Amino acid sequence: MGLWRLAPISIAISKVQKLSDPIILLNGLGPKTAEKLNSIGIYKLEHLLFHLPFRYQNKTKFTPINQAKVGEEALFELVIDRIEELPTKQRQLLCYLLDKDNKKLLLRFFHFNQYQKQAFSRGDLIQCFGEVKIGRYGLEMYHPEYRLVSKGQSSLIEKTLSPVYPLTSGVRQVQLKKWINIALDAIKNSNMVDHIESMSKNSMPTLRQALETLHHPEEGENIEQILEFKHPSQQRLIIEELCAHQLSLLLLKRQRKNQISNIFHIKDNLSGALLSSIKFKLTKAQQRCISEINIDISSAQPMLRLLQGDVGSGKTIVAVFTCIQAIENGFQAAIMAPTEILASQHLQGFSKYLNPLGINIAYLTGSQSAKDREEQLNIIRNGVANIVIGTHALFQENVSFESLGLVVIDEQHKFGVHQRLSLAQKALKIPHQLVMTATPIPRSLTMSAYADLDCSIIDELPPGRIATKTIAISSQRKHEILDKIKQVCNNNSQVYWVCTLIDESESLRAESANKTHDFLQTNLPDLSVVLIHGKMNKDEKSSIMDKFSTGNIDVLVATTVIEVGVNVPNASLMVIENSERLGLAQLHQLRGRVGRGNQSSICILLYQPPLSTNAEQRIDILRQSSDGFDIAQKDLELRGPGEVLGTQQAGVADMKIANIVRDGYLLKHAGYYSQLILNSDDSKQLQLIRRWIDEDKAHYANA
Ligand code: ADP
Numbered sequence: 001m002g003l004w005r006l007a008p009i010s011i012a013i014s015k016v017q018k019l020s021d022p023i024i025l026l027n028g029l030g031p032k033t034a035e036k037l038n039s040i041g042i043y044k045l046e047h048l049l050f051h052l053p054f055r056y057q058n059k060t061k062f063t064p065i066n067q068a069k070v071g072e073e074a075l076f077e078l079v080i081d082r083i084e085e086l087p088t089k090q091r092q093l094l095c096y097l098l099d100k101d102n103k104k105l106l107l108r109f110f111h112f113n114q115y116q117k118q119a120f121s122r123g124d125l126i127q128c129f130g131e132v133k134i135g136r137y138g139l140e141m142y143h144p145e146y147r148l149v150s151k152g153q154s155s156l157i158e159k160t161l162s163p164v165y166p167l168t169s170g171v172r173q174v175q176l177k178k179w180i181n182i183a184l185d186a187i188k189n190s191n192m193v194d195h196i197e198s199m200s201k202n203s204m205p206t207l208r209q210a211l212e213t214l215h216h217p218e219e220g221e222n223i224e225q226i227l228e229f230k231h232p233s234q235q236r237l238i239i240e241e242l243c244a245h246q247l248s249l250l251l252l253k254r255q256r257k258n259q260i261s262n263i264f265h266i267k268d269n270l271s272g273a274l275l276s277s278i279k280f281k282l283t284k285a286q287q288r289c290i291s292e293i294n295i296d297i298s299s300a301q302p303m304l305r306l307l308q309g310d311v312g313s314g315k316t317i318v319a320v321f322t323c324i325q326a327i328e329n330g331f332q333a334a335i336m337a338p339t340e341i342l343a344s345q346h347l348q349g350f351s352k353y354l355n356p357l358g359i360n361i362a363y364l365t366g367s368q369s370a371k372d373r374e375e376q377l378n379i380i381r382n383g384v385a386n387i388v389i390g391t392h393a394l395f396q397e398n399v400s401f402e403s404l405g406l407v408v409i410d411e412q413h414k415f416g417v418h419q420r421l422s423l424a425q426k427a428l429k430i431p432h433q434l435v436m437t438a439t440p441i442p443r444s445l446t447m448s449a450y451a452d453l454d455c456s457i458i459d460e461l462p463p464g465r466i467a468t469k470t471i472a473i474s475s476q477r478k479h480e481i482l483d484k485i486k487q488v489c490n491n492n493s494q495v496y497w498v499c500t501l502i503d504e505s506e507s508l509r510a511e512s513a514n515k516t517h518d519f520l521q522t523n524l525p526d527l528s529v530v531l532i533h534g535k536m537n538k539d540e541k542s543s544i545m546d547k548f549s550t551g552n553i554d555v556l557v558a559t560t561v562i563e564v565g566v567n568v569p570n571a572s573l574m575v576i577e578n579s580e581r582l583g584l585a586q587l588h589q590l591r592g593r594v595g596r597g598n599q600s601s602i603c604i605l606l607y608q609p610p611l612s613t614n615a616e617q618r619i620d621i622l623r624q625s626s627d628g629f630d631i632a633q634k635d636l637e638l639r640g641p642g643e644v645l646g647t648q649q650a651g652v653a654d655m656k657i658a659n660i661v662r663d664g665y666l667l668k669h670a671g672y673y674s675q676l677i678l679n680s681d682d683s684k685q686l687q688l689i690r691r692w693i694d695e696d697k698a699h700y701a702n703a
């Protein structure tokens with residue numbers, strides 16, 4: 001629809017409106033439009049203020065025809081010379097305009113009605129704004145915005161640059177502009193709280209100044225800077241938005257700290273025994289993390305600590321030391337892992353460390369026999385089990401603990417927040433929680449998405465690890481890898497061959513893994529090549545994993561079921577098929593399955609040529625870096641926070657103005673203000689949070 005259908009705009013405000021008014025009170029805004037605007041986070045007039053233009057038009061002055069530039073927008077004031085309707089199949093209305101020197105401009109309308117045509121008359125003064133094009137007869141414009149000023153229509157001239165807003169379907173630019181202007185006007189009638197102004201000591205524009213500049217910049221304002229999101233007015237708003245998100249998490253943390261948990265008195269009977277039984281010396285980083293955790297659990301405030309460490313950094317033993325403290329204090333500990341393979345591996349690992357100390361371990365997964373399960377449920381209920389290891393099965397309703405005091409979640413990014421909470425609810429008092437992740441989280445995300453957690457980082461690998469050499473090879477040269485496999489296996493080492501089909505069902509993945517298995521078995525007749533995939537039953541899987549860990553399988557062909565946590569230090573070669581389809585974090589995780597022993601390891605990334613630029617970048621990053629934090633940061637830059645965090649943390653990806661990747665440098669400033677506001681009164685805090693975070697998305701509200 002052309003703009004001509006609109007009556008001249010008059011910003012006549014019938015009643016005084018306030019920023020706290022719901023948008024439905026706006027003139028001409030019906031329930032359907034309100035719903036559309038709600039979907040982009042606009043509920044109240046105040047929210048309209050933060051819907052910022054993505055570009056500007058300059059209607060502050062008229063352009064003389066001889067200075068008009070083709071391809072650019074311009075505003076003209078000219079006289080109508082002649083009107084013509086082309087009788088072609090596709091009708092056209094042509095309106096020829098002239099300036100004082102008889103220079104011409106042609107307006108073309110492809111959609112018009114007779115009313116509109118009749119409104120134009122020779123000699124009328126007309127203002128028109130649009131993109132200047134060049135046609136057969138010289139300069140032209142298609143469907144410009146226009147006003148017949150000599151017929152009394154209001155002028156198009158504006159004092160400041162005019163905003164162009166991003167639209168949502170069913171909402172027109174003129175409408176949105178009108179409503180946003182009403183909201184800007186309502187600032188005068190409302191008490192728009194600017195929490196940061198009083199704290200910033202005039203180092204930044206005020207909220208009001210920032211909004212005015214961004215919606216209606218003066219001519220001469222640094223528009224380039226705005227388009228690059230580096231303008232002080234934008235920084236002012238971005239800092240406030242980041243601050244609101246941090247604040248909502250910090251409040252969540254404070255709320256948690258007000259709850260009462262069990263105090264564990266740190267003892268060293270069991271831990272001393274464990275320490276003397278392990279064959280290695282704990283790294284400094286592991287020792288530091290254990291101390292940090294011990295401080296938390298010896299307090300009545302519930303711990304919620306994120307233990308980050310790169311693949312192979314030795315997080316498991318830190319968790320074991322934590323569990324031991326729970327047990328010495330008479331409590332049970334639950335360890336939840338995202339896959340059965342990982343759970344069963346933890347069962348083995350924990351048993352090896354803890355059985356000699358007389359500690360009982362129960363095991364719960366979804367695929368146990370009824371009898372088995374009943375037995376395990378029993379010893380969990382009556383307290384015979386000190387430790388319970390399992391998958392999602394752990395938080396099902398019929399699982400009840402005698403005295404759950406500690407929850408350890410491994411590979412937390414695989415679980416949702418709610419799953420974590422439902423396990424914690426099984427305790428009489430809120431348990432201490434240790435959340436482990438092998439996908440290092442870039443600092444900017446820790447500050448924005450995990451501000452409610454305390455954080456410990458194992459930033460040191462056990463000594464003697466040799467960085468895995470990573471090479472990329474086209475899948476057409478797949479057969480060349482066979483010799484390398486023979487060589488590795490002749491050296492008594494082992495091989496993973498990972499088949500990946502992203503976005504496919506597990507059965508399709510299994511099928512492709514089957515083909516690869518056939519190929520390898522045929523070509524490596526002297527080696528034991530065995531297939532494992534998610535469609536197999538639990539016993540089959542665990543028997544295969546056992547054989548692989550004990551060295552009875554040379555080549556393990558696997559789907560990504562082995563992605564996280566699997567620990568077989570004797571494996572030193574990993575081949576990843578279709579590596580170009582996997583994300584950086586996932587590739588780093590997979591690669592982390594090798595390089596766990598003391599021999600040098602190789603990771604071969606097979607790819608289907610031709611490689612996209614993006615895939616090439618990803619493979620390059622992996623070849624150049626073995627540091628998970630470094631890789632996570634690059635992953636964040638390539639894919640953005642939404643993809644990196646997954647849907648559980650949608651709020652962080654879904655900000656109105658701020659963008660964690662682009663604006664990460666402002667997080668520290670935001671942190672300064674969020675701390676200050678955390679110590680101010682509740683109403684201020686809630687006001688700030690409600691301004692920036694939709695009610696249904698607020699971390700605070702969901703707690
Ligand atoms: P991740 O952090 O990836 O979960 P694990 O806890 O599985 O790593 O540990 C990886 C391997 O490193 C295991 O074989 C473990 O026994 C070993 N390990 C852990 N800590 C040390 C250490 N301080 N010195 C030597 N080896 C260690």
Ligand code: MG
Binds near residue numbers: 315316565
């Ligand atoms: Mg692990």
